[in-house]
Amino acid sequence: MSREGLDETKIDHPFVTDIHENERRIIERVGIGESFDVGIRKIHVLDKEVQFYFVNGLCDIEYIIELLKELMFLDATERKRTKVREQIENRLTHVQVEYADTLDTAIKQMLSGLIFILIEGESEAIVIDVRSYPGRGPEEPDTERVVRGSRDGYTENIIENTALTRRRIRDERLRNEMLQVGRRSKTDICLSYIKGIADPDLVEIVRKELEAIDIDGLTMADKVVEEFVVKQGANPFPMVRYTERPDVASTHLLEGHVILFVDTSPSIIVFPATFFHHVQHAEEYRQAPIVGTFFRWVRFSGMIVALFILPLWLLMVVEPSLIPEQLHYIGPEEETNVPIFAQIVFAELGIELLRMAAIHTPSPLATALGLVAALLIGEIAIEVGLLVPEVILYVAFAAIGMFATPSYEMAIALKILRLAVLVAVILFKVPGFVIATTVFFILLARTKPLNAPYLWPFLPFYPKAFWDILIRQPIPLKRRRPSIVKPKDPIKQS
Numbered sequence: 233m234s235r236e237g238l239d240e241t242k243i244d245h246p247f248v249t250d251i252h253e254n255e256r257r258i259i260e261r262v263g264i265g266e267s268f269d270v271g272i273r274k275i276h277v278l279d280k281e282v283q284f285y286f287v288n289g290l291c292d293i294e295y296i297i298e299l300l301k302e303l304m305f306l307d308a309t310e311r312k313r314t315k316v317r318e319q320i321e322n323r324l325t326h327v328q329v330e331y332a333d334t335l336d337t338a339i340k341q342m343l344s345g346l347i348f349i350l351i352e353g354e355s356e357a358i359v360i361d362v363r364s365y366p367g368r369g370p371e372e373p374d375t376e377r378v379v380r381g382s383r384d385g386y387t388e389n390i391i392e393n394t395a396l397t398r399r400r401i402r403d404e405r406l407r408n409e410m411l412q413v414g415r416r417s418k419t420d421i422c423l424s425y426i427k428g429i430a431d432p433d434l435v436e437i438v439r440k441e442l443e444a445i446d447i448d449g450l451t452m453a454d455k456v457v458e459e460f461v462v463k464q465g466a467n468p469f470p471m472v473r474y475t476e477r478p479d480v481a482s483t484h485l486l487e488g489h490v491i492l493f494v495d496t497s498p499s500i501i502v503f504p505a506t507f508f509h510h511v512q513h514a515e516e517y518r519q520a521p522i523v524g525t526f527f528r529w530v531r532f533s534g535m536i537v538a539l540f541i542l543p544l545w546l547l548m549v550v551e552p553s554l555i556p557e558q559l560h561y562i563g564p565e566e567e568t569n570v571p572i573f574a575q576i577v578f579a580e581l582g583i584e585l586l587r588m589a590a591i592h593t594p595s596p597l598a599t600a601l602g603l604v605a606a607l608l609i610g611e612i613a614i615e616v617g618l619l620v621p622e623v624i625l626y627v628a629f630a631a632i633g634m635f636a637t638p639s640y641e642m643a644i645a646l647k648i649l650r651l652a653v654l655v656a657v658i659l660f661k662v663p664g665f666v667i668a669t670t671v672f673f674i675l676l677a678r679t680k681p682l683n684a685p686y687l688w689p690f691l692p693f694y695p696k697a698f699w700d701i702l703i704r705q706p707i708p709l710k711r712r713r714p715s716i717v718k719p720k721d722p723i724k725q726s
Contacts, residue, residue, distance in 0.1 A: 245335035251352045277307045281352040290345035292364035328361040373476035390495040400482040417449030422493035431718040453497035470641035471681035473505035488719035504684035510639035524704035538633025543653040564620040573658045579627040
């Protein structure tokens with residue numbers, strides 16, 4: 233950040249030349265002496281008092297010690313001169329040195345992990361970036377694993393995340409704009425795009441939505457930002473795409489998308505996103521085109537099964553006349569005291585409870601949990617007549633299809649939709665199935681997150697782009713960027 237960028241902050245509490253008055257105001261504002269992690273270090277350099285302000289735990293202490301050594305060496309070797317500040321600035325052994333002339337700006341930078349230095353007689357602070365956020369290493373994300381490919385993934389450190397992206401896109405036109413959102417949390421958010429490719433109108437829309445967020449803090453990080461930007465409401469379908477893979481995010485940047493990094497979150501947000509963005513996986517592009525196409529069709533089949541197999545089976549059970557002679561074996565052979573619909577709901581809730589239990593169960597116990605669920609609960613439920621075997625079979629098929637969906641958010645949305653279709657089938661039979669499916673399709677067709685049609689390229693129909701959805705094309709043949717993002721440079725390769 234340049235000096236001009238810092239000066240854009242509203243000047244409410246400018247520094248004064250009396251360093252002790254500045255010290256008193258800072259102690260009162262941030263609670264030095266009350267909060268153990270906010271500290272001050274005072275030294276004298278060439279008969280001038282110099283104060284270091286820092287937050288312990290967000291700074292690299294080694295950097296601060298090195299700076300103190302340099303200034304102490306300066307005091308021991310140099311004679312007093314009139315321009316003490318210039319001598320101090322020349323001894324600051326760091327690549328990023330900025331300035332702040334207001335108390336508000338300096339404190340905001342300090343609480344972000346930087347330090348600022350006050351010099352006696354000066355009314356401007358020197359800000360130095362010595363951030364070292366606590367966090368884990370860039371490991372491969374659990375939800376987006378690939379057989380071949382990079383094993384690094386985004387972490388909770390926004391600085392590391394932008395670096396992982398910059399490593400893959402060494403274009404001087406890649407822009408990483410840093411904003412702070414939240415009156416109290418002041419969470420760092422990075423708006424990233426490639427100038428000359430991304431649509432300037434889209435960038436401006438996202439920037440204005442971020443600047444308009446008025447909230448105490450972003451404790452839930454990216455999800456709160458998403459709800460402010462896209463206004464999802466009661467629609468269960470994901471309006472943005474999340475990814476924790478730098479290669480996936482970089483691919484979207486090169487296509488003309490805009491992405492958001494939110495500090496403390498390993499997931500980045502991709503704008504805009506359509507339905508078909510949520511059904512693609514990096515593994516498809518790590519294999520040969522024909523293999524990637526096979527994977528994609530298997531995944532599509534799993535999603536269709538997850539959505540429709542249970543409602544169609546229930547429809548044939550309640551309307552036996554719909555069953556073709558070749559499929560006469562469909563439907564329970566034995567009468568049961570528990571209605572079929574109640575059995576399905578019970579099994580669906582059981583699967584969901586097991587999924588939640590698996591998330592909250594320590595890894596060494598997860599296997600035992602699965603064995604208990606499969607061998608004891610399922611088997612005993614059949615033995616006592618609570619469930620018929622076919623219900624468990626089709627619920628299991630639906631669950632497998634849900635787990636095969638690349639996007640976790642899309643899988644949950646399909647599950648909610650499946651339950652809604654089941655209710656419509658049990659209430660209105662064939663008309664209920666038709667109406668529920670039609671309403672579902674209309675809902676998707678009317679959805680336009682950030683003015684992007686959710687079913688593009690199916691609606692509106694773009695044959696070439698839709699063909700690219702169905703068939704994984706070889707990369708050398710994909711010469712144009714997707715028109716849904718309105719790229720300024722539509723040609724990807726010459």
